Amino acid sequence: MVADAWPAKVDPTGGNAIGLTERKVATVAVATGIDALKRAATDIANGGSGSGVGLRGGTFQSTVDASGNQTTVLRDCRFSKDLIVRGSVFWGADKSLVADLTLSGAGTEGGHLRVAGMWEAPGPVGYFKVTGSLGGHAVAVRVPEA
Numbered sequence: 001m002v003a004d005a006w007p008a009k010v011d012p013t014g015g016n017a018i019g020l021t022e023r024k025v026a027t028v029a030v031a032t033g034i035d036a037l038k039r040a041a042t043d044i045a046n047g048g049s050g051s052g053v054g055l056r057g058g059t060f061q062s063t064v065d066a067s068g069n070q071t072t073v074l075r076d077c078r079f080s081k082d083l084i085v086r087g088s089v090f091w092g093a094d095k096s097l098v099a100d101l102t103l104s105g106a107g108t109e110g111g112h113l114r115v116a117g118m119w120e121a122p123g124p125v126g127y128f129k130v131t132g133s134l135g136g137h138a139v140a141v142r143v144p145e146a
Contacts, residue, residue: 005024036074096118
């Protein structure tokens with residue numbers, strides 16, 4: 001459940017206007033995208049097509065281009081029972097990550113998030129920058145990249 005998640009940290013350089021509950025939504029939304037990305041990458045590495053199901057429902061489909069960039073499309077994926085995530089996650093061969101996600105479900109007021117950062121890159125763990133709008137309020141938070 002979203003209520004059980006750790007809240008994302010407010011980005012002091014942004015104009016965050018969401019409260020604690022939607023900061024938890026941001027954390028779960030990022031986890032949903034990363035979960036689908038991990039599942040797809042594992043499937044591709046084992047000779048599969050990069051498609052599958054989310055942890056608690058929904059589906060995803062991935063493609064990898066000639067340069068090694070992976071795009072994973074999420075359709076109603078659920079990492080938490082009360083948050084539905086749709087959208088796409090782009091994981092570049094340079095380890096950059098950009099996701100555009102639409103959120104709905106009982107655990108959120110709904111909205112759109114953009115997630116940007118690095119994933120599985122060498123060096124110290126940084127933060128994903130999460131921006132957008134939830135419940136009509138501006139989002140400017142950070143979620144650990146680990």
